[in-house]
Amino acid sequence: MIWSDDRSPDTAEAAICAAAGGTTASEITAGETTLGVIGLGRMAQALVLPLIEAGLLDRQRLRAVVASEASAERLRHSHQLVVSTDPLQAWQAPVVLLAVKPQQLEGVAAALAAAEAPPRPRLLISVLAGVTLARLQRLFPSCLIVRAVPNTPCLVRAGLTGLAWGEGLSAAQKEWVQQLFARVGEVLELPEPQLDGFLALTSSGPAFVALVAEAMADGAVAAGLPRSLAQHLAHRTLAGTAALLHERELHPGQLKDMVTSPAGTTIAGLRHLERAGLRSALIEAVLAAADRSRELAGEAAEQPVSARVDHFLTSQQPSVQRLG
Numbered sequence: 001m002i003w004s005d006d007r008s009p010d011t012a013e014a015a016i017c018a019a020a021g022g023t024t025a026s027e028i029t030a031g032e033t034t035l036g037v038i039g040l041g042r043m044a045q046a047l048v049l050p051l052i053e054a055g056l057l058d059r060q061r062l063r064a065v066v067a068s069e070a071s072a073e074r075l076r077h078s079h080q081l082v083v084s085t086d087p088l089q090a091w092q093a094p095v096v097l098l099a100v101k102p103q104q105l106e107g108v109a110a111a112l113a114a115a116e117a118p119p120r121p122r123l124l125i126s127v128l129a130g131v132t133l134a135r136l137q138r139l140f141p142s143c144l145i146v147r148a149v150p151n152t153p154c155l156v157r158a159g160l161t162g163l164a165w166g167e168g169l170s171a172a173q174k175e176w177v178q179q180l181f182a183r184v185g186e187v188l189e190l191p192e193p194q195l196d197g198f199l200a201l202t203s204s205g206p207a208f209v210a211l212v213a214e215a216m217a218d219g220a221v222a223a224g225l226p227r228s229l230a231q232h233l234a235h236r237t238l239a240g241t242a243a244l245l246h247e248r249e250l251h252p253g254q255l256k257d258m259v260t261s262p263a264g265t266t267i268a269g270l271r272h273l274e275r276a277g278l279r280s281a282l283i284e285a286v287l288a289a290a291d292r293s294r295e296l297a298g299e300a301a302e303q304p305v306s307a308r309v310d311h312f313l314t315s316q317q318p319s320v321q322r323l324g
Helices: 009-019 025-029 042-053 069-079 087-091 102-114 133-139 152-156 171-182 192-203 205-222 227-247 252-259 265-276 278-302 305-315
Strands: 035-038 062-065 095-098 123-126 144-150 159-165 185-189
Touching: 035 042, 035 087, 042 062, 042 095, 042 144, 042 152, 042 171, 062 087, 087 102, 102 133, 123 171, 133 144, 144 171, 144 192, 152 159, 159 171, 159 192, 171 185, 192 205, 192 278, 205 227, 205 278, 227 252, 265 278
Parallel strands: 035 062, 035 095, 095 123, 123 144, 159 185
Antiparallel strands: 144 159
């Protein structure tokens, strides 16, 4: 299912309020919704700041956690947010966005479990690559779990996010999660087994496309264009091609054939690409990324819990959060 944010502000506010346990849209306006964020890196900021800007979340009701006081102070100054280095501050919220690195997951869970009378949110949204709903539910048994896979273009609100639901979520809670991610792009509901392939294409894919853009620009430089112009033209060519494929609903092969004339320049270039194995290389790159996504959780699970706790407490770097 594909979901987009085309509702009125009142409807959106009601959805957020219901998910967080409120009863009316006016409670949202009064700042009654609190969101905890563990790991306030670039992706978490890209998800949260649009909600604040739209008036759907009071910035003073955000409870964010980062690793160092220096990072916390920087975020307080730059975005006027409530930021702490104490993970339990985020867990006080009814909804928590978990955005640390996958290797830190069990350390986060162990630190919470070790706390005296640890608080529990009603809804936990994880954006950790390769971490399954089953594992999240095992680590946070009293939470309702959502697994989300956003991609880097969310930073410019042109992203894609895949969602897989855990057990027991209400329609209002699902709508709240959809509203969160729809602020930064298109949202798709998927069966969890499809998320590894989704991540490989959409989260790792921007790096593959960037490599193609860089190589095309290098080729143009070799053909005599200035570097700055070559980069601009490569970026615009990729953007225009993507827009044409999307808006005209073309199969890529159709567009290729539209451009390619007999004995012309394009077929000469395509011949070199096929000879070099570009098509196969891209296929294998997506498969390798999907396989790696499946491996991540297993690798983290093999590390002793004590080591994971120490790693979380001493080495967390949410300010440089990466996807894929």
